[in-house]
Amino acid sequence: MQHSLPIDEALPALIAALQSRRMAVLQAPPGAGKTTRVPLALLEAGLGSGRIVMLEPRRLAARAAAERMAETLGEPVGQTVGYRIRGEAKVSRATRIEVVTEGILTRMLQTDPSLDGIGAVIFDEFHERSLNADLGLALVLEVRAALRDDLLLVVMSATLDAAPVAALLGDAPMITSAGRAFPVETRWLPRPLDARARVDQAAAALVVQAVEECPEGGVLVFLPGEGEIRRVEGLLKGLRGCEIRPLFGAMEFAAQRAALAPASPGLRKVVLATAIAETSLTIPDIRVVVDAGRARRARYDAPSGMARLVTERVTRAEAEQRRGRAGRVAEGVCYRLWSKGEEGGLAAYPPAEIEAGDLTGLALELAVWGGGDLPFLTPPHPGVLGEARALLTALEALDVAGRITDHGRALSALPLHPRLGHMLLRAGGGAEAATLAAVLAERDPLRGAPPDLALRMAAVKDPGRAERDGREVHRGTVERIRAEAKRLARAVPDAPLGLSLGQMAALAYPDRVGLRRKGDAPRWVLSGGKGAAMAAGLPLSGQRLLVATDLDGDLREATIRQAVALTEAELRAVHGGRIGWRALCEWSKRDNRVVARKQECFGALVLDDRHWTDAPPEALARAALDGLRQIGLNWSAAARRLAARVDLCRRDGSALPDVSEAALLAGDALLPYLSGKRSEAELRSLDLLEPIRALLGWDGAQLLDQLTPSHFETPLGRRVPIDYDGEAPGIEVRLQELFGVTVHPTVGPKRLPLRITLLSPGGKSVQVTSDLPGFWTNSYADVRRDMRGRYPRHPWPEDPRAADPTTRTKPRGT
Known part of the structure; x- marks a missing residue:
């Protein structure tokens, strides 16, 4: 007999709401049991005429939820309850409840918009507001409105303000589970952490303090990422009476399960976790939480096409989620690595991914769906979405009218970012392209290595040799890359074109081909128009052309974290159709003169640069006018008096032309007088009397003399x-x-x-x-x-x- 959970009291109201309205929003705190009880309750009540699909934002949570429900039914996973995540599935003909990660639902909808055979869709942990969850909900709502008004829909959340979601669902009923939590004492730092202090060292010290002050139960430590987890793990090595267990998304599943398992006899468990432990997962016997107060989020800059992970302060909602983990089984204590006075400065909620993330995948899915105004809880920013569509056009996924191409449909079927999918398809598949796609999609398999992508590829192929060469290889990452590469190689027809590593990278990142700037410093201009640099003395620092596959996202001049060499011949072979000549006639700030050149360009890169000896006079004059706009006009006393007379008449209502400096520079009146003027000195010699008189004309001059004599x-x-x-x-x-x-x-x-x-x-x-x-x-x-x-x-x-x-x-x- 299963033990009762707080959510059980809310289940009758939820079932009644679904029977009457077919949609509901369920709000329940972490630990209430919603993830494992709600799907089973719907199944038991006979709701829905088909499978129940529940979305989880993380693979670990999807597996754990399916295993827990199957255990409740006394069955192995894959019978009544199964799961599907990227690269792995445990389902059968008997499966009635299917736990999937969010991208799986998008593929199901794109393949079969009517969701044939599915009777209910449940969105779990919707408060995390992932891009796939927002898209999935918008698509399901459109499907319900057009094709499947019988489809049951439940949106479940822990901390989300439920009212906007309920309104989006047509004022769907809101059910709240109070949950069951024991009191949690909060302890803050007596004063803010010194700005020079290292967070990992301060967090490790706070863990030691927590273990000494709270002698019972496990300790859950929240840190922003794997790097901090590994450093804190090293600092806590040998902590008496404790076993340290890391927990983050990129770990092997077996290691993740070990973090969730009970502690060894006679030891206390100290789990060092990322935000993965905030909600869906149940970690037994946690009585103490140590919150380092940081969260790592992806921030995307559409103009540069660069996404970067930034470490930010947690929000109040996240801090409360973390605090609640200490009160699941008994009274607990939460240690916060910030002072009580700093709490008011925390933001209320984290931003939705649709507000801060890369929208390229979303733009591709919308194009496959066929466009239209989908009912998003937070609509994507039009400018950012436009930049994403521009990239898809460059990747040949959209045509010039913004419609999906056959190539775009093929990209959408691949479990890859469109950049990497484009590279894999255009390279003709094969083991090398698949491995490169997997390397670029995964975290860096080398620690502290120079930013040469070739070193990563070599380490994946032969990690032992890389270690013998003095490289620090992350073996778990290598294994994940190899497994993913095999899966990708099977997904694409194998007809490799024999492209080099640099050529394949240039296919994925046509906007990040870098041409070295003049000078000794290793600095490049990227084909997308941004700048990039790396430290001197590295293997690629002397390279004329390269492809920057990973940058830190700095908007002024990004630091290259990973790149690969490229020759001009290789660039021409894969992007020859985008390389062309342009005539350039402009004012040079550096030379203080008109410069006329013909340039062979790839995006913002100038591959060849020659003098334009027969530039048209009008183009030269317009460049000179641009120069005047930058240096300003040189007014003689007579010209200034004439302009002042005109201005007085205009202020008195006379219909004379505007001859102010701004007006003269904004229009074309000066162009006929700029012939042959190329340098700043020549431009400064321009006498404005004649252009102003020409603007006035004979009638204007007569009126001017009458009204304002000279x-x-x-x-x-x-x-x-x-x-x-x-x-x-x-x-x-x-x-x-x-x-x-x-x-x-x-x-x-x-x-x-x-x-x-x-x-x-x-x-x-x-x-x-x-x-x-x-x-x-x-x-x-x-x-x-x-x-x-x-x-x-x-x-x-x-x-x-x-x-x-x-x-x-x-x-x-x-």
């Missing part, structure tokens, strides 16, 4: 230029030259008063006025008194209004 004519007939380049138009004129002027001069349609700077006989400013009659009345007497002393030989009449204008001095003796 000069003011003094009573003596002298033409004084008017400066319009200020707050008000102005002139500078000798005071005595305005004797007899009783009306202040104005310009423009609004009769703006001129701003007159009155000068002494010596050319010094005496007064500035916009009211000449007022100056004669109020200020002239004081100015006259001062000027008579300084310039006694010049006339200073008592009444300037009645005096004659003059620039002469008085005759001697008067």
Whole structure:
């Protein structure tokens, strides 16, 4: 007789909801038993007219769930309960419950959209929001709406906010299981961890403290990845009374099972795990959790086509999930590698993979499905999805109209990223291409080796020799690569074309072919337009051409973590159709001049570069105009005055053309005057008067002279230029030259008063006025008194209004 679990109390409500509405959202905390009890409850209730398919996000969890349900029924796996994961299946004609990883459901839907023979689909651990789970749910909802309204659908989650999911399912019923958890005491660091401290060392010290302070039960330690797990394992070696058991996704299944098994007699179990242990798996006898507070996530940069794993702070939801593992069997303690004050700075939930991941596979699946607006819980970002489709077009999976090609359909059938599937198919299959695809899909089989892909391939073929050569080989990874390579070789017709390693890599990464930059530093420009570099002195650091198969994702200049050599002849052999000549006429910032060249290019790479001796004059002029846009215009005083007059008229409502610097540079008005001008010095010699006059035309010039004359004519007939380049138009004129002027001069349609700077006989400013009659009345007497002393030989009449204008001095003796 099976023991009761917290989920049992919620099962009647779930069954009733499915009987009435055919869909439901089940919220239950980790340890409630939903993974193993819900499928069996649906089977027992006779719901659904076919197999029950349950999706698990991880292979280990899928296996473990199937084994646990089969054990409950007293049967071996593969009878009533079976599973299918990548590369392995245990099912039979008798199988009624099938636990599958998420990609398997996508293939089932693409092969048979009606899901013939399937009566119910269950999404487990949906809160993890994997890309395949989001896609699978969207596809199932469309299938239910169009073909299978009888299909049962259950979405199960531990921490997800269930309301949006229920709304997506048409306001499906929400059932909540309270779960059963013992109290868990939380202990924080007294102060934040020093920024210079190593997380692995601090985590190991916290584990030692936890073992000493909590003498009973197993310890579950959450770390971001295998590297940290291995380092902490080394630091804890010899911990008294404990056996250390790593647990991460890339481990051999037997080693994973050992981590889940009870501790050896007389020893405490310390499990060092990644996020794989947060939810689906049951690890017996855990009483203590040590949370290092870090999670490793994939972040994808669509413009660069690079995905990178980043280590980030956990979210509050993840921290709570981890904490709950300590309260499954008895009261527990959770140690957190952060202070209580830092808790408020944690994000609420981790981002869904559809928000931060590589969407190339999703874009391919949508193209196979036929497009349309699928009901996603979080719709993919249009820009990122567009970049993914551009890559698929480059990989010949989509045509120029965005429709799936036969090659694209073949790619979708392979259990590989479209890049690697394209390489495998275009290389004609074979053991070498299959091994390369497996190497590129797996983690690095070598530790601390130079970034040469050829070394990895050699290590997979002969790990013993690699070790004798001083390489540190990860044997488990090598075995996984070999097994996957055999499976891939069987999946593709064997007609290898004899391509080199570099050529096959260039097929997978047409945007990451690197051409070495000039200079001594090992730096490359990639065909996709980004930059890459590696440390000097490495085997590939002198290579002219290479293919970067793994980069750290730095957006400024990525570090090459793995690459392979490529010759130009090899590049031309596989990508000759994409190599072509382009004519380039542009302004060179480096040379400060127009440069005209013809270049043979592969993407952003320039394979051959020659002078373009017969470049068209218009192209040269446009390049010169680009240069002007960068260096700016050189305004003469006359041109600036002319432009200021035009601007004043435009501000007053006149329909004259815009001759500002921005307008001149934005349009083509300057092009006819740039012929033969190639250098910065020649461009700076450009006189703007003629282009501005040409823009105005005869009618515009006449209107301009009428509204804003270029000069003011003094009573003596002298033409004084008017400066319009200020707050008000102005002139500078000798005071005595305005004797007899009783009306202040104005310009423009609004009769703006001129701003007159009155000068002494010596050319010094005496007064500035916009009211000449007022100056004669109020200020002239004081100015006259001062000027008579300084310039006694010049006339200073008592009444300037009645005096004659003059620039002469008085005759001697008067």
